[in-house]
Amino acid sequence: MRRPLVMGNWKLHGTKASVEKLLVDLMASTSELKDVDIAVCPPVIFINQAEQLLHDAAIEIGAQNIDVNRQGAFTGEIAADMLGEFGVKYVLVGHSERRAMHHENDDLVARKFEAVKEAGLIPVLCVGETQTERHNGETKDVIGHQIQAVIKRCGRKSFENAVVAYEPVWAIGSGQAASPVDAQKVHQFIRELVAAQDKDSSEALRILYGGSVKASNAQALFSMDDVDGALVGGASLDAGEFASIIKAAK
Numbered sequence: 395m396r397r398p399l400v401m402g403n404w405k406l407h408g409t410k411a412s413v414e415k416l417l418v419d420l421m422a423s424t425s426e427l428k429d430v431d432i433a434v435c436p437p438v439i440f441i442n443q444a445e446q447l448l449h450d451a452a453i454e455i456g457a458q459n460i461d462v463n464r465q466g467a468f469t470g471e472i473a474a475d476m477l478g479e480f481g482v483k484y485v486l487v488g489h490s491e492r493r494a495m496h497h498e499n500d501d502l503v504a505r506k507f508e509a510v511k512e513a514g515l516i517p518v519l520c521v522g523e524t525q526t527e528r529h530n531g532e533t534k535d536v537i538g539h540q541i542q543a544v545i546k547r548c549g550r551k552s553f554e555n556a557v558v559a560y561e562p563v564w565a566i567g568s569g570q571a572a573s574p575v576d577a578q579k580v581h582q583f584i585r586e587l588v589a590a591q592d593k594d595s596s597e598a599l600r601i602l603y604g605g606s607v608k609a610s611n612a613q614a615l616f617s618m619d620d621v622d623g624a625l626v627g628g629a630s631l632d633a634g635e636f637a638s639i640i641k642a643a644k
């Protein structure tokens with residue numbers, strides 16, 4: 395039985411005051427929950443503040459991105475080891491916004507995945523097809539390449555102690571989530587790809603769904619066999635809504 399994981403990706407949102415309010419409210423509404431892992435991914439500038447506020451709470455911290463390099467002349471970048479010093483447990487790699495806006499290809503994403511593991515943190519590999527790719531029947535091809543790029547770089551046990559998030563690009567921020575049945579089909583496909591390399595890591599692998607998850611659709615998505623939680627964007631900025639999603643996963 396895999397323990398559910400619900401992560402909030404705050405993207406480029408927040409102020410010192412809003413971070414404090416959101417985390418204080420979230421701690422209050424989730425303090426009794428024992429059967430679900432919870433994490434938030436603030437913009438990197440707020441990670442230290444989140445670490446201080448979450449000191450005694452069971453809410454973990456994720457980062458939204460890293461550089462592949464551990465140190466050196468890379469102005470403006472952050473390394474995975476640095477994040478580890480500030481209590482970060484998870485790091486998103488390959489989010490579709492970074493693939494699209496920062497030209498991150500499968501090879502670079504695989505290198506980031508490897509760098510996160512080398513730092514002793516848990517990579518959350520984001521995969522998903524665009525609307526056009528879906529329309530052209532290319533969903534499995536696209537996701538297959540995204541997963542295989544990581545296996546090629548990190549080997550058959552790549553997904554041991556890692557997380558995958560299936561985020562159809564067309565569902566992100568659109569208000570139109572994938573149907574639970576469609577999400578399940580892709581999640582099952584991802585698990586089979588991983589199982590072809592290593593059965594144990596495929597069985598333990600948590601595969602999150604992301605893309606317009608709300609309190610109103612979370613339970614139906616979580617009822618699917620291979621949906622082990624969610625990566626939540628917009629709805630994670632509202633403590634009440636996010637807490638309701640978390641409660642639906644337990």
Ligand SMILES: O=C[C@H](O)COP(=O)(O)O
Nearest residue numbers: 403566567605606627628
């Ligand atoms: O990382 C989160 C996803 O991009 C989903 O965002 P959304 O919940 O706002 O659709």
